[in-house]
Amino acid sequence: MGAIVGFRRKVMKRIVCLGGGPAGLYAAIAFKKALPGASVEVFERNRPDDTFGWGVVFSDRTMQGFRATDPESHDAIVGSFYHWDDIDVHFRGERVRSGGHGFCGISRKLLLNKLQERAAALGVKHTFQHEIEDLAPxxxxxxxxxxxxxxxxxxxxxxxxFEPDIDVRKCRYIWLGTKQRFPAFTFAFEHTEHGWFQIHAYQFSDDLSTVIVETREETWRAHGLDRASTQQSIEFCEQLFGRYLDGHALMSNANHLRGSAWLNFNRVLCKRWHTDNIVLIGDAAHTAHFSIGSGTKLAMEDAASLVKHVAHATDVQAGLESYQAERSLEALKLQSAARNRMEWFENVARYVHLEPLQFAYSLLTGSQRIGHDNLRLRDRQFVDVVERDLARRFGLSEPRPPMFLPFKLRGMELINRVVVSPMAQYLAVQGVPGDWHLMHYGSRAAGGAGLVVTEMTCVSDKGRISPGCTGLWNEAQRDAWKRIVDFVHTHSAAKFCLQLGHSGRKGSTQLGWERADHPLPEGNWDVISASALPYLEGISQTPRAMTLQDIEEVTQQFVRAAQLGAQAGFDMLELHMAHGYLLASFLSPLTNRRTDEFGGDIQNRMRFPLQVFEATRAVWPADKPMSVRVSASDWAEGGLSEQDLVTFARALRAAGADLIDVSSGQTVPWQKPVYGRMYQTPFSDLLRNCVDIATIAVGNIYEADHVNSIIAAGRADLCALARPHLADPSWTLHAAAAQNFSEQHWPKAYLSGKSQLERNLARAAQMIGAV
Structure with a gap:
């Protein structure tokens, strides 16, 4: 690359766009508008009319942004749109339709032609059939x-x-066209002897539709499609999906029909998007799976953002940094949604046990960007049908928001699906919960949640995380807990779950609001773990690798604590096997380096945690449920695999576990979690639908809409919220009033507050409706 010049010029004179797809053309248009005196050039390797797709989809909202960037190209595109509102899901011989989605389609070739015409009218120079071998010119x-x-x-x-991260995904797909008209965006699913196939089909003109056929790689190979020509693949798809084609043929716009046209989707994200005077936009910088139809949208919005930040920048480098900062955030959001939706389709076999209505709901909300409330805005009738169907399954005569459906495990019945998460308070004295804990748990139980879970209550003094942690290894602690349990049972409809755990190598540390995970300044006790590996290298104590005697002693400590918990009257028991604490340290290969029967493959690594579970299940009352909290992912290379997780969950189910509380991470300090709304819910979804065990979803669930969406889609049976309950002990009561659900239990002393809240909310809704 030659020397870079002009980076502090106020006016750029030459801008070169490599690639004449929607991203390059839209960038050229926007730059030429912003800098009429500049030379703006587009170099494309293909001919003007070449294209390797059929239709492009935009949402109505996306087009509003395009209007602001360039009204002329917006109007030209809109004039060629085919518009629809409905989505049809065909599954097991039934069609489920949902409306109000507001999409529009256009031929990719026509879109390119419109953008080419607009660019040419502005004076953009086009060069087609030009291979860029180097950047010297x-x-x-x-x-x-x-x-x-x-x-x-x-x-x-x-x-x-640029440091690209490229993830080759699990499905193969082929992009085809047809003259069959699809009045709605259509998803259809067909089962074969080797697995499931699905189509994503939509009309983009008066007489043409896109049909994308997708299936798992192993299913594709089992059918011999890896050896099939494009024409043979088309014939296979026509036969499999013939019922939806009404006699119309499928077509390919490939230049030849020899060889396979099936592709793997590559998820691309670059750490850096620019270097010197070179900047990436569109699919060069990031990709979003076609199941959410946002690839072209992202690319064109990249172009608009780049021009906004760079065209008139006095410091182009700073402008490029601003461009990446803005667009990488949006790309991450969409990639997260696209990943969720992509994985839904990759694992469609996971959901085929669902009834068609819930299957369709699960698909529509699969990205986690569209939830229960949003679906209601789009199609109230569809959501009403979903709620009536869910109510019917639970023997209810009237529908209600999904979060207020009852739930039963063994002899325990919950009035709703809201769980108060375990939240360490660090305020116990010698492991004994006091008045603070009575207030903390009592207020949240009275606040309407169906289930309240204690903070991790430690099975021994040396099993505590900190000196302020609660414990349950003696009668004084039992009696203190019984006082709280009795209060919860007397003054609320909530059930109360005891969570037992052992801190392992993460013990003997400071209080949560001090230097978390750091050893005590003085008075430390010895810590143990699966292996002699400190949590914070050079800072934490090095734990002693547990001996067989230690394993037996700790097992008995859990048994004793479970017996005391039963005496205290808890309704449910949960064992903490997550977040790098003692039992979790055996499960993860990052923390278990043992060479005996408790180390190695997952069958050995789960031996001790299973031993503890089986021993506590044996002494816990048979009519009371037991749960296990797991870290579904260590968010670190070499950590617990998905298959390990499923294997462990199946073993827990076989051992008598009723529920899995699905968290993740905190195993090692170098973890790299991918945060976002409901970011751990896909792990719950995996276990619930693959292992057939009830689950609790946790992790950045903070709105009633999140809970409703998760429960209605069958991604979890319960939803646990932590921080929202710290800020608002009566979160559930407020959610019930906001959704006009008057049957939610309120403490009798608070009933006047209930009626006033409901009146105020109704009045506010009327005022909004009158505006």
Whole structure:
């Protein structure tokens, strides 16, 4: 690459766009509008009318943004749209329709032609059938916009700088067209002897539709499609999905029909999007799975953002940094949604046990960007049918918000699906809960949650995380807990769950609001773990690797604590096997380096945790349920695998576990979790639908809409909320009033507050409706 010039010029003179797809063309249009005097050029390797897709989908909301960037191209595109509102899901011979989704389709070729015409009218220079072998001809360019797609040569050339992360996904897909008209965006699922196939089909003109056929890689190979020509693949798809084609043929727009046209989706995200005067946009920088239809949208919005930040920047480098900061955040959000939706389709076999209505609901909310409330805004009738169906399954005569459905495990019945998460208070004295704990748990139980879970209550003094942690190894602690249990049972409809755990190598540390995970300044006790590995290298104590005697002693400590918990009157018992504490340290290969029968493969690593579970289940009352909290992912390379997780969950179910509380992480300090709304819910979804065991979803669930969506879709049976309950002990009561659910239990002393809250909310709703 030659020397880079002009980075502090106020006016750029030459801008080169590599790639003539929607991203490159839209960038050229926006730059030419912003800088009429600049030379803006587009170089494309293909001919003007070449395209390798059929239709492109935009939402109504997306088009509003395009209007603001360039009204002329917006109007030209909109004039060629085919618009629809409905989504049809065909499954097991039934069609479920949901309306109000507001999408529009356009031929990809026509879209390119409209953008080419608009760019040419502005004076953009086009060069087609031009391969870019190197960037030397553009050494005088102020900016080189790499819009050269998912297989970007520019990204590959500067891979050491851009640091692309490319994940080749599990499905194969083929992009086809047909003259069959689809009045709604159509998803259809067909089962074969080797697995499931699905189509994503939508109309984009008066007489043409896109049909994307997708299936798992192993299913694709089992049918011999890896050896099939494009024409043979088309014939296979026509036969499999013939009922939806009404006699119409499927078509490919590939240049030839020899060889396979099936592709794997590559999820691409770059750590850095620019170097010197080169910047990535669109699929060159990131990709979003076609199941949410946002690839072209993202690319064109990238272009608009790039021009906004760079066209008139006095410091182009600073402008490029601002562009990446803005767009990478949006890309991450959409990639997260696209990942969730993509994985739904990759694992469709996980959901085929659902009835067609719930199957469709699960699909529609699979990205976790669309929830119960949003679906209601789009199609109230559809959501009403879903709620009536859920109520019917639980023997209820009237529908209600899903979060207020009852739930039963063994002899325990919950009035709703809301759980108060375990939240360490660090205020116990010698393990004894006091008045603070009575207030804390009592107020949240009175606040309407169906289930309240104690903080991790430690089975021995040396099993505590900190000196302020609660415990249950003696009668004084039992009696203190019984006082709280009795209060909860007397003054609320909530059930109370005891969570037992042992801190392991993460024990003997300071209080949570001090230096968390750091050893005590003085008075430390010895710590134990699966292996002699400190949590914080050079800071934490090095634990002693547990001996066989230690294993037996700790097992008996759990048994004793469970017996005391039963005496205290708890309704449910949960064992903490997550977050890197003692039992979890055996499960993860990152913390278990043992070479005896308790180390090695997952069968050995889960031996001790299962031993503890079986021993406590044996002494816990048979009519009371037991749960296990697990870290479904360590969020670190080499950690617990998905298959390990499923294997352990199946073993727990066989041992008598009724419920799995599905958390993640905190196993090692170098974890790299991918945070977001409901970010751990997919793990709950996995276990509930693969292992057939009830689950609790946790992790950044903070709205009633989240709970309703998760429960209605069958991603979990219960939803645990922590921080919302710290801020509002009566979170559930407020959620009930906001949703006009008057049957939620309120303490008798608070009933006047209930009626006033309901009146105020009704009045506020009337005022909004009158505006």
């Amino acid at each position: 553009f050494a005088d360019a102020d900016l080189i916009v790499a819009a050269d797609g998912v297989n970007s040569r520019t990204r590959k050339r500067f891979a050491a700088v």
